[in-house]
Amino acid sequence: LHTVRSALVRRLSQPVVVVRDRLTAHHLLVRGSAGGFFSDRPASTVASAVLSRRRYHNLNSAPYGPLWRAMRRNITSDVLHPLRLHRYASARRRALLGLVSDLSQQRKSRPNGVVLAAESIRSAMFGLLANMCFGDGVDEERIRAMADAQNDLVQLFPELRVFSKLPGGIARIMYRGRWNKLVTLRQKQEEMYLPLIDARRSRRHQSGEPPAYVDTLIALRVPGEHSQTYSGGKARTRRRVLADGELVGMCSEFLGAGTEAVAAEVQWIMAHLVKRPDMQEAVRREIDAAVSCDAEEVAEEVLGKLEYLNAVVLEALRLNPTVPSVFRQVMERDHVIVDGRRIPAGTVVVFPPGTLARDKTAWEDPNEFNPERFLASGGGEKMSLLAAAGSAGEITMMPFGAGRRMCPGMAVAILHMVYFIANLVREFEWKEAEGELAVDLKPHVAFFTVMKRPLRAHLVLRREDDKQSS
Numbered sequence: 001l002h003t004v005r006s007a008l009v010r011r012l013s014q015p016v017v018v019v020r021d022r023l024t025a026h027h028l029l030v031r032g033s034a035g036g037f038f039s040d041r042p043a044s045t046v047a048s049a050v051l052s053r054r055r056y057h058n059l060n061s062a063p064y065g066p067l068w069r070a071m072r073r074n075i076t077s078d079v080l081h082p083l084r085l086h087r088y089a090s091a092r093r094r095a096l097l098g099l100v101s102d103l104s105q106q107r108k109s110r111p112n113g114v115v116l117a118a119e120s121i122r123s124a125m126f127g128l129l130a131n132m133c134f135g136d137g138v139d140e141e142r143i144r145a146m147a148d149a150q151n152d153l154v155q156l157f158p159e160l161r162v163f164s165k166l167p168g169g170i171a172r173i174m175y176r177g178r179w180n181k182l183v184t185l186r187q188k189q190e191e192m193y194l195p196l197i198d199a200r201r202s203r204r205h206q207s208g209e210p211p212a213y214v215d216t217l218i219a220l221r222v223p224g225e226h227s228q229t230y231s232g233g234k235a236r237t238r239r240r241v242l243a244d245g246e247l248v249g250m251c252s253e254f255l256g257a258g259t260e261a262v263a264a265e266v267q268w269i270m271a272h273l274v275k276r277p278d279m280q281e282a283v284r285r286e287i288d289a290a291v292s293c294d295a296e297e298v299a300e301e302v303l304g305k306l307e308y309l310n311a312v313v314l315e316a317l318r319l320n321p322t323v324p325s326v327f328r329q330v331m332e333r334d335h336v337i338v339d340g341r342r343i344p345a346g347t348v349v350v351f352p353p354g355t356l357a358r359d360k361t362a363w364e365d366p367n368e369f370n371p372e373r374f375l376a377s378g379g380g381e382k383m384s385l386l387a388a389a390g391s392a393g394e395i396t397m398m399p400f401g402a403g404r405r406m407c408p409g410m411a412v413a414i415l416h417m418v419y420f421i422a423n424l425v426r427e428f429e430w431k432e433a434e435g436e437l438a439v440d441l442k443p444h445v446a447f448f449t450v451m452k453r454p455l456r457a458h459l460v461l462r463r464e465d466d467k468q469s470s
């Protein structure tokens with residue numbers, strides 16, 4: 001009883017330091033993580049870690065070490081490497097066509113043409129990530145069911161904190177309802193994911209086809225862990241493969257991280273463009289100058305040339321980063337000094353990207369939405385997100401985190417945002433609706449920072465109008 005009580009007291013009284021100064025953030029996250037120090041997060045609340053009592057991890061929850069390195073190398077070198085993203089171009093095109101058709105349908109079926117864009121954007125993004133995760137051919141009904149389950153899990157995340165704070169047995173008894181909800185949701189996920197994972201295990205790779213994320217996970221070997229198999233009376237030692245529970249958790253992380261933060265950011269960007277029709281028009285002019293009017297879409301090769309649109313995306317990431325906090329935990333081996341004092345092991349250190357990117361010493365009028373600051377003509381020619389996150393000097397913004405554990409999905413996230421926004425602005429004129437349906441830029445901060453009032457807008461079909469008027 002004494003041990004349980006002292007564990008309880010220790011966990012509940014875990015000290016927290018919030019870093020709001022960007023120079024300290026740079027000192028800790030970038031310089032401090034050199035050599036692998038200060039590269040751990042606090043005990044995670046992700047389902048795999050909680051349910052397996054921290055035996056199973058995904059990338060986000062894995063302690064810094066060989067397993068994390070192997071998982072990180074796998075995702076960055078194969079699936080999310082910027083030079084390999086072109087392999088998923090047809091999945092992106094399908095997702096975009098589905099989204100445009102969904103918005104057009106909504107527009108027709110509503111008397112005032114006001115669409116609820118939020119849900120359609122999220123569904124399109126989830127479908128695209130499901131395709132990258134499990135390959136082609138997953139039916140739409142299953143994708144919808146997986147998206148609903150993922151959403152339920154994200155809603156439940158804040159309630160799961162107790163399972164990382166309290167000793168497992170006690171938390172399960174005290175919060176039985178939450179525990180049961182988590183178990184049921186996870187079972188549902190396993191029933192949906194495992195047949196897809198098995199199907200990938202037994203199929204032969206077709207030449208030229210892009211790898212599904214799950215293929216790379218099935219092939220991954222866990223460093224330093226071995227399993228024994230017997231064949232023909234001989235024992236063989238092999239490096240361990242990931243267990244089904246680990247695979248489900250990692251697919252869920254890929255779908256969740258890849259969908260929620262991007263879909264929420266696309267809404268923030270569109271919301272700013274609805275509020276500022278002059279900026280929306282500037283984006284459109286730039287696109288119309290770069291893409292011929294009979295082209296089916298704004299193709300991916302063109303995206304890098306759209307300087308103003310890229311500036312709009314960067315400015316939205318600065319002002320409305322969708323991940324509200326970056327976390328680290330001081331471990332025994334770390335030597336973390338702030339204001340001349342050593343931070344004790346066990347301390348949780350929180351870095352809020354939204355606050356850090358509104359620092360007057362880095363930005364003029366930091367609370368203004370002003371994409372011009374990222375244009376070459378506005379002094380932004382050297383601005384890259386990696387540099388802004390401290391890779392080449394001070395941190396000025398860090399929507400994707402910073403240092404060793406910085407988001408591995410940054411390149412694909414930027415590609416998805418710029419591609420979807422470019423095409424949505426080309427297809428429709430986005431006008432503000434009235435009253436309750438108007439755009440409200442108030443945030444709701446939960447696991448992700450989303451718009452408190454989901455994005456709605458009055459859409460005018462542009463390209464059909466063009467055809468009619470010509």
Ligand code: HEM
Binds near residue numbers: 253323326398399404
């Ligand atoms: C706008 C979109 C996104 C934002 C704002 C975002 C932001 C972040 C942030 C702030 C972190 C924590 C970094 C740190 O601790 O220093 C993170 C980690 C992570 N993100 Fe993203 N992310 C986005 C998109 C994505 C995408 C598209 C994927 C994958 C498909 C992804 C996968 C991950 C993973 C796996 C981690 C954990 C990395 C690790 O611990 O090594 N994210 N992200």
